[in-house]
Amino acid sequence: MTTRGALRYFxxxxxxxxxxxxxxxxxxxxxPIMFLAAMGLGLGSLVDEGPGAATxxxxxxxxxxxxxxxxxxxxxxxxxxxxxxxxxxxxxxxxYDAALATPVGVPDLVTGHVAFVTVRVVFAxxxxxxxxxxxxxxxVPSALLATLPAGLTGLAFAAPVTAYTAxxxxxxxxTALFRFGIVPMFLFSGTFFPISQxxxxxxxxxxxxxxxxxxxxxxxxxxxTSPAWNPVAHVLxxxxxxxxxxxxxxxxxxxxxxx
Amino acid sequence: MxxxxxxxxxxxxxxxxxxAVDSIDFEVRPGEAFGFLGPNGAGKSxxxxxxxxxxxxxxxxxxxxxxxxxxxxxxxxARLGVVPQEDxxxxxxxxxxNLMIYGRYxxxxxxxxxxxxxxxxxxAQLESREKSKVDSLSGGMxxxxxxxxxxINRPDLLLLDEPTTGLDPQARHxxxxxxxxxxxxxxxxxxxxxxxxxxxxxxxxxxxxDKGKIVAEGSxxxxxxxxxxxxxxxxxxxxxxxxQVLAQLDGTATxxxxxxxxxxxxxxxxxxxxxxxxxxxxxxxxxxxRRSSLEDVFLRLTGRSLVD
Numbered sequence: 373m374t375t376r377g378a379l380r381y382f383x384x385x386x387x388x389x390x391x392x393x394x395x396x397x398x399x400x401x402x403x404p405i406m407f408l409a410a411m412g413l414g415l416g417s418l419v420d421e422g423p424g425a426a427t428x429x430x431x432x433x434x435x436x437x438x439x440x441x442x443x444x445x446x447x448x449x450x451x452x453x454x455x456x457x458x459x460x461x462x463x464x465x466x467x468y469d470a471a472l473a474t475p476v477g478v479p480d481l482v483t484g485h486v487a488f489v490t491v492r493v494v495f496a497x498x499x500x501x502x503x504x505x506x507x508x509x510x511x512v513p514s515a516l517l518a519t520l521p522a523g524l525t526g527l528a529f530a531a532p533v534t535a536y537t538a539x540x541x542x543x544x545x546x547t548a549l550f551r552f553g554i555v556p557m558f559l560f561s562g563t564f565f566p567i568s569q570x571x572x573x574x575x576x577x578x579x580x581x582x583x584x585x586x587x588x589x590x591x592x593x594x595x596x597t598s599p600a601w602n603p604v605a606h607v608l609x610x611x612x613x614x615x616x617x618x619x620x621x622x623x624x625x626x627x628x629x630x631x
Numbered sequence: 632m633x634x635x636x637x638x639x640x641x642x643x644x645x646x647x648x649x650x651a652v653d654s655i656d657f658e659v660r661p662g663e664a665f666g667f668l669g670p671n672g673a674g675k676s677x678x679x680x681x682x683x684x685x686x687x688x689x690x691x692x693x694x695x696x697x698x699x700x701x702x703x704x705x706x707x708x709a710r711l712g713v714v715p716q717e718d719x720x721x722x723x724x725x726x727x728x729n730l731m732i733y734g735r736y737x738x739x740x741x742x743x744x745x746x747x748x749x750x751x752x753x754x755a756q757l758e759s760r761e762k763s764k765v766d767s768l769s770g771g772m773x774x775x776x777x778x779x780x781x782x783i784n785r786p787d788l789l790l791l792d793e794p795t796t797g798l799d800p801q802a803r804h805x806x807x808x809x810x811x812x813x814x815x816x817x818x819x820x821x822x823x824x825x826x827x828x829x830x831x832x833x834x835x836x837x838x839x840x841d842k843g844k845i846v847a848e849g850s851x852x853x854x855x856x857x858x859x860x861x862x863x864x865x866x867x868x869x870x871x872x873x874x875q876v877l878a879q880l881d882g883t884a885t886x887x888x889x890x891x892x893x894x895x896x897x898x899x900x901x902x903x904x905x906x907x908x909x910x911x912x913x914x915x916x917x918x919x920x921r922r923s924s925l926e927d928v929f930l931r932l933t934g935r936s937l938v939d
Contacts (some may be wrong), residue, residue, distance in 0.1 A: 376738065384732045388723045466719035472685055473713040474736035474784075475705040631646070631686055 377476045381484025385472070389492070395458075400496050404441070404503040411564070412437045412507060427566050429597055438504035439594035440563035442497040442515075442522045443586040449496045450526035451554050453489045454533035455546045462538065468629055478626040482618060486530045493526030494519050501594070510594050518594035525586025528610040531617025538624035562587040585609045636661050636788055636819050637682055644677045644843075653843035654691060659788075664810075664820040668766035668830045668925060670935065674843040675823035676716060679792050682821065684708050697785060710738060712781030716792040718773045720765045720780070727752070727761040730780055734799030735783040744783065748909065751779040754809065771802025789813065791822045795829060797920040807832050827925035839929060846932045851925055858931045859923040860885045862901040866894045866908065866915040876913055883907040888930055897927070 416433035419425060428436045461468040461481075468481055501515030501522075510518070560570065562585035567575050578584045585606040588599035592626060599606055637659040644652035652674040659665045668673040680686035682695055684704035693700055695707045720729050727748055734744030752758050755775035760768065768776065770816060774794065781789060794810070795803040810833055814820055824830050830837050831851045839847040839854070847854055864884070870878060873894060884896035884904050898904040901920035908915070929935075 380732075380735050380738070383735055384721075386719065387732060391723055391725075465722060466715075466717065467721050469685075469715065470719040470721070470733070470780075472735055473683060473708060473711070473715070474733065475709045475738070476736045477705060572662055629685075631680075 374477075374480060377480030378484040378487065380476055381471060381481050382488045385485065385488035385507070389488075400499050401503070403445070404500045407441055408434065408438065408504055408507050408509065412504075412509065412576070424565075424569075427568060429595075431595055432509070434504075434507060434509045435595060436591070437499070437564065438509040438515075438516050439591040440587050442500045442518055442594070443525045443583065443590040444506070444558050444561075444563045445500050446493045446497045446522040446526040446586065446590075447529050447557065447583050448554060450489050450529040450534045451550070453492060454530045455537050455549065456543070458485070458534050458537040459540070459543055459546065462625070462628060468625070472629055478629065479622050482531075482534060482621045482625060485534060486527065486614075486618060486621075488528050488531040490523055493530070494523040497522035497526070497590075514594045514596065518590045521586060521589035521593050524607065524610045524614075525582065525590065528582040528586065528613035528617070531614050531621055533617075535617050535624050538621060539629055557581050557583040562591075568599035574605050581612055582613045634661070635659060635694075637665075638694050638823070639678075639691065640693075642678070642681065642688055642693050643690040644674070644681060644686065645689040650843050652681070655838075655840075655843075655845045657838055657845065657848070659819065659821060661819055662817050664814050664822065664833050666830045666834035667821070667823040667840055668822075668825070668827065668834075668837050668929070669840035670825055670929075672842075674841040675840055676792055677823070678840075679790055679823055683711060683713050683790055698914045709784065711788040712784065712786035712854040714774075714777050714781045714789070714791040714794055716796065718777050722765045722772060722775060724762070724765070726757060726763050726765060726768070726776060729765060729776065730783055733780045734783045737828060738778045741783065747783055747785075750804065751782055754782070754812075755779040756805070769802070769899060771798050771805065774798060774802070774806060775809065778806070782813075786818070788819045788821065791820060793823055793825070795824075795826065803829075827929070830925055839925075839932060841929075841933045847928065853924050854925060854928045857928075859927040860897040860899050861923055862898055862904075863921050863923055863927060864901050864904045865894040865917075865921070866907070866913075867898065867917040868894070868915050879911050879913060880908065883911070886931075888927075895927070895930075897923070 416437065419433040454587035471481060472478065498516065498519045501510060502512065504510050505512045505515045533549070537546065540546065548599055561578050561581045567578040567584060570578065588601070589603060589606045591597065592599040592603065635658040639655060639657050641654045641656065642652060643650070643654050667678060669675050677686065681688050681693060681700065696710055698707050700707055709892065721732065724732065728838040730748045730751060731744055734747065752761055757772060757776060765773065774826060795806055798806065810820065822833055825937035834851060836850050836892065838845045847858065849857065877889065880894065880896065884898045886897040888895040888897070896904050903917055905920060
C-alpha cells in the first residue's frame with residue numbers, strides 16, 4: 373500500500389462526489405431538522421416532564437438526543453457509502469477493476485475509500501451538530517468537537533461494512549445488513565435512551581456494537597460529561613473495529629478482484 | 632537484454648480444478664501486434680489478466696517488460712494500457728474526468744493530463760464530448776474512450792481484450808483504423824479476439840488457442856497456408872438434402888468439412904471444384920467461392936467454428 377495510491381483513489385471519490393453531492397444534501401439537512409423537531413422537541417417535552425428525566429444526567433432530552441443522533445448519522449452515512457457504492461465498484465460499474473489495472477492496488481482502494489467516507493461523515497455529523505446548536509441543544513464549539521468522535525464512529529463502520537459488502541455475491545445481503553444490523557443498532561444503542569433502560573440481558577449486546585461506544589464518546593464530547601467507560605476504552609473499541617475491518621476488507625476485496 | 636516485451640514459459644492458470652490456461656509458451660516482440668485467437672472460454676482473457684499483472688499465475692514463468700508480475704506488478708502496470716473486455720468507465724463522471732482520474736492513478740501531474748486529454752479525445756474522435764455523460768455515448772464511442780483512457784500514461788504495451796466485440800461494422804472499422812495508427816506509432820499491441828477478420832486485419836503474428844492450449848502459431852498468412860488449402864467452396868443445400876448428397880461430394884476437394892447448415896470444400900482451385908460438383912449433377916441452393924481464412928484454420932485445428 374502507498375499513501376499516494378490511497379490519495380489518488382480518495383481524489384476519484386471526491387470528484388465523483390462533486391457530481392452527485394446534491395442528491396445527498398436534502399437528507400443531510402432535512403433529517404436533522406425533522407428528527408430534532410419531532411423527537412427532541414416533541415417527544416422531549418414529555419420526557420423532560422416525566423419521571424425518566426432523572427436518567428438523562430441533568431440535561432434536556434433534546435441535548436441528550438442530539439449527540440446520539442450525530443453518532444447514529446455517522447454510522448448510517450458510513451454504512452450507506454460502504455455498501456451499494458462498493459458493490460457498484462466491484463460488480464456493477466467495475467470501476468475497481470479499472471483502477472486495479474493501474475499502479476493503484478487493493479489496499480489503496482480500501483484505505484482511500486474509507487478515508488473519503490470518513491471526511492463525508494465528519495461533514496454530515498457537523499451539519500447535524502450545527503443544526504442541533506440552532507435548536508439550542510448544544511453550543512457551536514461542542515457541536516464541532518463532537519464531530520471527531522462521530523468521525524471515528526464512521527470509520528468503525530466504513531471499514532467493516534466495506535469488508536462485508538466485498539464478501540457478498542448479491543446485493544440482497546445489503547438490505548439484510550440494514551434491516552438486521554444498522555436499524556436495530558440505531559434504535560437500541562443508546563441514541564434515543566440510555567442503555568440502562570434496556571432489559572439487563574440486552575445491555576452486554578449493546579457493548580458489542582460500535583455504535584454504543586460512538587454514542588457514548590460523542591455525547592461526552594458534546595455535553596462535557598463522562599462516558600460510561602473510560603474514554604480510552606471506547607476509543608480502543610472503535611479503533612479495533614476500524615483496523616480489523618480494514619484488514620478484512622483488503623483481504624475480501626483482494627480475493628474477489630485479484631483472481 | 633531480453634528482446635521480447637512479454638515472454639511466457641509453461642504459463643498456467645488454474646481456478647480450483649478447472650485449468651483455464653494450460654502450460655503455454657509465447658513471446659511478444661517490441662512493436663508488433665500480437666493476437667490470441669480463439670473461441671469464448673479458450674483462456675485468452677485469463678492469459679491477458681496474467682500479463683496485465685492483475686491475476687497471479689498458477690505455474691510457469693512470465694516476464695512482462697522484463698519484470699516478473701509476481702514481484703513487480705505495480706511497476707508493470709505503470710507502463711501498460713489495458714482495454715478490458717467489458718467497458719468499466721465511471722458512469723458517474725463525465726468523459727474528460729474519466730481520463731483525468733485515470734491519469735491521476737498513474738501519478739501524472741494535472742496539467743500534463745489536461746494536455747493529453749485534448750490529444751486523446753481528438754484521437755478517439757470525441758473532441759466535442761469532453762463534458763458529456765458516459766452513458767450518453769454509443770457503444771463504439773465508449774470503446775474509443777476506453778482505448779483513449781488506456782493511452783493516458785503513454786504505455787509501452789497496450790492490452791486489448793476483444794476490442795470490437797458487440798460493435799457494428801462501421802464502429803469496428805473506425806476502431807481498427809485507430810489501432811492501426813497506434814501500431815504505426817510503434818506501440819506494441821496484444822489483442823484477443825474471436826473474429827478472424829480482426830486477427831487478419833490487425834495482427835502481425837498470432838497464436839490460436841483452444842481449451843487453454845496453443846494449437847498453432849504464426850502470421851495470419853502463414854497459418855492459412857500451413858493449415859488450409861488456398862480456396863473454399865461453400866455449398867448450401869435445401870433442408871434435409873445435405874446428408875443424402877455428402878457421399879457424392881467425395882473427391883471433389885482436398886478436404887470436406889460438414890457444418891450443420893453448409894458443406895465446405897477446401898481446394899486449390901475453387902472453379903475446378905465447383906465445376907466438379909455441377910458435373911455430378913448436384914444442385915446446391917447456393918454456391919460461394921472464397922479465399923481461405925483463419926476461420927478455416929481454426930475449424931481444421933479444432934473441428935469447431937470460432938463464433939458459435
